[in-house]
Amino acid sequence: MGALGKTVVLLLVAATAVVCTPFVNDLAPGQEWPARNSVRQPNFGESQTEAVQEEFSTDDPTSEITDDAVIIGKAIQPKTDIQRVDYSGAQIWKVSTEKSGSRAVISRLRRRNLISTWGGNQYSIDILVKSDFVRNVTRVFERENIQYEVVILDLQKNINDENPPLDENELGLQDRRGHRMTWKQYHRLEDIHGFLDYLAKTYPSIATVTTIGKSHEGRDLKVIRLSDGKPTNKAVFIDGGIHAREWISPATVTYFINQFAENFDVESDDIKNIDWYFLPVVNPDGYEYTHTVDRLWRKNRKPYLGTRQCTGTDLNRNFGYRWGGKGSSSYPCSEIFRGTRAFSEPETQAINNFVTKSAKNFTAYITYHSYGQYLLYPWGYDNALPPDYKDLDALGKSMAEAISQAGGSKYQVGSSSGLLYPAAGGSDDWAKSQGIKYTFTIELNDTGRYGFVLPTTHIEPVARENLAGLRVLANQLKK
Ligand SMILES: [Zn+2]
Numbered sequence: 001m002g003a004l005g006k007t008v009v010l011l012l013v014a015a016t017a018v019v020c021t022p023f024v025n026d027l028a029p030g031q032e033w034p035a036r037n038s039v040r041q042p043n044f045g046e047s048q049t050e051a052v053q054e055e056f057s058t059d060d061p062t063s064e065i066t067d068d069a070v071i072i073g074k075a076i077q078p079k080t081d082i083q084r085v086d087y088s089g090a091q092i093w094k095v096s097t098e099k100s101g102s103r104a105v106i107s108r109l110r111r112r113n114l115i116s117t118w119g120g121n122q123y124s125i126d127i128l129v130k131s132d133f134v135r136n137v138t139r140v141f142e143r144e145n146i147q148y149e150v151v152i153l154d155l156q157k158n159i160n161d162e163n164p165p166l167d168e169n170e171l172g173l174q175d176r177r178g179h180r181m182t183w184k185q186y187h188r189l190e191d192i193h194g195f196l197d198y199l200a201k202t203y204p205s206i207a208t209v210t211t212i213g214k215s216h217e218g219r220d221l222k223v224i225r226l227s228d229g230k231p232t233n234k235a236v237f238i239d240g241g242i243h244a245r246e247w248i249s250p251a252t253v254t255y256f257i258n259q260f261a262e263n264f265d266v267e268s269d270d271i272k273n274i275d276w277y278f279l280p281v282v283n284p285d286g287y288e289y290t291h292t293v294d295r296l297w298r299k300n301r302k303p304y305l306g307t308r309q310c311t312g313t314d315l316n317r318n319f320g321y322r323w324g325g326k327g328s329s330s331y332p333c334s335e336i337f338r339g340t341r342a343f344s345e346p347e348t349q350a351i352n353n354f355v356t357k358s359a360k361n362f363t364a365y366i367t368y369h370s371y372g373q374y375l376l377y378p379w380g381y382d383n384a385l386p387p388d389y390k391d392l393d394a395l396g397k398s399m400a401e402a403i404s405q406a407g408g409s410k411y412q413v414g415s416s417s418g419l420l421y422p423a424a425g426g427s428d429d430w431a432k433s434q435g436i437k438y439t440f441t442i443e444l445n446d447t448g449r450y451g452f453v454l455p456t457t458h459i460e461p462v463a464r465e466n467l468a469g470l471r472v473l474a475n476q477l478k479k
Helices: 102-111 131-144 155-162 168-177 189-202 248-262 284-292 346-357 389-407 427-433 456-477
Strands: 091-096 115-120 124-129 148-152 207-214 220-226 234-240 274-279 303-305 309-311 362-370 374-377 412-415 438-444
Touching: 091 102, 091 131, 102 115, 102 124, 102 131, 124 131, 189 207, 189 220, 189 248, 189 284, 207 346, 220 248, 220 346, 234 248, 234 456, 248 274, 248 362, 248 438, 248 456, 346 427, 362 427, 362 456, 374 389, 374 427, 389 412, 389 438, 389 456, 427 438, 438 456
Parallel strands: 234 274, 234 362, 362 438, 374 412
Antiparallel strands: 091 124, 091 148, 115 124, 207 220, 220 274, 303 309, 374 438
16 A cells, blocks of 8 residues: 555644634724634544444445545644645546446456545546556556546645635735635635624624534534525525535535625525525534545544444435435445444434424525536435426526526536436435425536646636526526
8 A cells, every 4th residue: 555545644632722712703804813723623532432333244345445544542642743645646537437347447446445436427437546556557457448538647736736825915805804715715614614603793684503513523513594584485405515525515605605695685586585504514524634634535534433443424325315225335444434324423413403303394405516517316326216307307407507608617417326326325315305395416516627626716616607506496496
């Protein structure tokens, strides 16, 4: 194994002295900001972990072995001891799967831990080739006559260039605005949560922030509700950041929040006749981890303490409709580990409780992911369609048309199992099973040029296009 596979990550244990920070909007414009990272972080040393000893099969055909952080000890480590996962020399290839047998070759390479997989569809799969195995994998593909294209030559370089610091001008604007969100940068969780709190305090008649639960490591799961409170309003639930590394998702969802909250009075009736519920970061532990340790972390951060000590459940395989089926793994080290039971994770549990116990009548659920540019509707668990799939397909196509007209990106529309591959335990299937009619998983840009590591210059164009798509959905709901 190379630098990647062998990377041992020390678990950060929060320092005991935590500075208590005032809400950012308690500060008058121009006043000093609280120092970055001074917001209280969960105490990792105290996080409770369920000891789960459930059996899992290692010969599961869907299992794949992936890099995993190994937690060593519970000693308190100063923050500087965080060792970032280094992707120098790792490459992203787009591999054609037209030749029969090519998927099996890719699966084998993945099981041997030479590669991991990113996006994919019926025609190709994007793979991450670990730095030490570039030659090895090249030889395998040449021998098997499998076509591929190198898309990213040095992944670490892309990661380094992805999220540059704001320039002086932007920093000045940020100080006057009352919150730190910019959509010119991918922000840390404290900026996102500070932004939600700022809106609730600035626009109390339409914005309310509720913490619907806590992540495994104790971070808040914050939902902002934007509504004028009319009893006839329909309700829509939108989330982002289920998968930690898909940074464009929380950026896009917070862009919508900003547009609606800052312009509520002049917004269209379509928008004002909806109670909007936004959970921009479903997986805050994973999200922070992608900023501090491993840019490409996907799952949550709850350790599995069986014979295999691996960390993280794929939250989008943990929802409770047809949980445990195709496209999910019982192997805790897999990137698509489904957890030990449906809703075994606090993050998925919180959403389930909030949506099912709320008196609100949700008529739409949209979950934003990346990447691939797809508008997907149920079912995901298998090649099957809900009875009203034609309504979803028609709306999806109108949304895709609006996205294309607004900015030019082409989004494909279809059922997730049909267009991509079956994957049971997804949040969209669960939402549909709860009777929420318009349920979509949206895979944001791009189609693989940058993949998960989408430069910040793409945030505003992607978010703006998708706002046009969301307006089409809002319009449909009044019918
Ligand atoms: Zn995702």
